[in-house]
Amino acid sequence: MGERGAIRLESLTRRYGRVVALDEVDLEVRAGELLTLVGPSGSGKSTVLRLIAGLDRPDRGRILVDGQDVGRVPPHRRSVAMVFQDYALYPHLTVLDNLLFGLRVRRVPRDEARRRARAAADRLGIADLLDRYPDQTSGGQRQRVALARALLREPAVHLLDEPLASLDAPLRFATRAELLALHRDLGTTTVHVTHDQAEAMTLGDRVAVLDGGRVRQVGPPQQVYDEPADTFVAGFLGSPPMNLVPGSGVLGGTAGLILGVRPEDLALGADGPVEATVEAVEALGSETILLTRCADGTRLTVRTGPRPGVGTGERVRLRPDPARLHRFDAETGRRR
Numbered sequence: 001m002g003e004r005g006a007i008r009l010e011s012l013t014r015r016y017g018r019v020v021a022l023d024e025v026d027l028e029v030r031a032g033e034l035l036t037l038v039g040p041s042g043s044g045k046s047t048v049l050r051l052i053a054g055l056d057r058p059d060r061g062r063i064l065v066d067g068q069d070v071g072r073v074p075p076h077r078r079s080v081a082m083v084f085q086d087y088a089l090y091p092h093l094t095v096l097d098n099l100l101f102g103l104r105v106r107r108v109p110r111d112e113a114r115r116r117a118r119a120a121a122d123r124l125g126i127a128d129l130l131d132r133y134p135d136q137t138s139g140g141q142r143q144r145v146a147l148a149r150a151l152l153r154e155p156a157v158h159l160l161d162e163p164l165a166s167l168d169a170p171l172r173f174a175t176r177a178e179l180l181a182l183h184r185d186l187g188t189t190t191v192h193v194t195h196d197q198a199e200a201m202t203l204g205d206r207v208a209v210l211d212g213g214r215v216r217q218v219g220p221p222q223q224v225y226d227e228p229a230d231t232f233v234a235g236f237l238g239s240p241p242m243n244l245v246p247g248s249g250v251l252g253g254t255a256g257l258i259l260g261v262r263p264e265d266l267a268l269g270a271d272g273p274v275e276a277t278v279e280a281v282e283a284l285g286s287e288t289i290l291l292t293r294c295a296d297g298t299r300l301t302v303r304t305g306p307r308p309g310v311g312t313g314e315r316v317r318l319r320p321d322p323a324r325l326h327r328f329d330a331e332t333g334r335r336r
């Protein structure tokens with residue numbers, strides 16, 4: 001476990017006409033690691049997965065799996081299983097036959113194939129659905145079937161393209177925990193694409209942030225959150241995003257700088273140095289988001305506890321945590 005499936009992308013470039021989907025991407029996924037890939041729509045996340053799976057070819061650059069250049073290896077020969085958001089199950093086959101399909105193709109003996117399919121179905125809690133057709137199951141169940149099918153291939157690499165995106169919130173939460181447990185047990189190298197902030201923060205050993213076909217930052221999620229490499233990452237990871245204010249504005253600093261402070265690092269208090277007016281209050285139950293505006297027009301988002309006791313139109317004073325102020329270069333956006 002955990003010894004195979006190391007991936008190395010070297011200067012990977014993919015253009016579609018004039019669109020540069022990936023621009024000289026260098027990225028390493030360690031054997032046994034779960035890496036989450038996040039970024040806005042169109043940033044190139046799916047393209048990374050398709051190239052690793054061999055479903056598409058790069059214009060430039062190399063893909064190494066366990067040190068071997070897989071550029072000329074066809075998809076079915078790559079030890080890679082991909083799970084899509086839309087499951088891609090065969091509608092005319094039962095759940096069991098969907099699970100058996102890949103094993104049959106690989107000529108696994110019938111009894112062994114059935115035994116393995118049942119074991120995977122048990123593992124994912126779908127053992128009582130084996131005789132149903134995909135359209136007789138729920139979205140969450142279908143997702144589990146797709147995951148079970150990927151498991152059965154026992155690949156060196158799992159590629160998951162937003163596998164939880166179509167699940168409702170409670171199911172998503174439960175399935176996320178299951179995915180994590182599964183990864184811990186199997187130790188299969190996994191690249192997980194997501195839009196979801198919570199998945200980005202909790203699922204991976206490391207997170208890679210992609211924007212415009214370039215890797216902006218790679219690191220353990222908490223580290224990327226605490227020390228974003230540039231204003232893009234600062235604004236992308238975290239919800240609501242970090243407040244970014246030009247230097248010499250309400251957060252201090254000097255011209256040529258952009259200062260950043262996360263909503264949870266702005267405390268409400270009578271002696272706070274920043275004065276603002278509350279424009280909107282979002283009570284989320286466990287916490288409250290205040291949208292405020294300073295006299296110079298700067299908008300600051302504040303995250304505070306439930307029932308903060310302030311309403312729309314009220315004046316508040318805010319104290320930024322000085323230890324949690326971020327400084328970026330106004331010109332390059334890079335962290336300073």
Ligand SMILES: Nc1ncnc2c1ncn2[C@@H]1O[C@H](COP(=O)(O)OP(=O)(O)OP(=O)(O)O)[C@@H](O)[C@H]1O
Binds near residue numbers: 045046047048
């Ligand atoms: N087959 C294709 N033909 C033309 N353009 C494409 C093709 N596939 C992807 N692109 C373009 O390449 C860019 C990257 O696409 P990709 O699907 O990798 O983004 P993504 O980050 O996965 O987006 P999303 O989060 O919306 O799925 C986009 O601008 C997209 O429009």
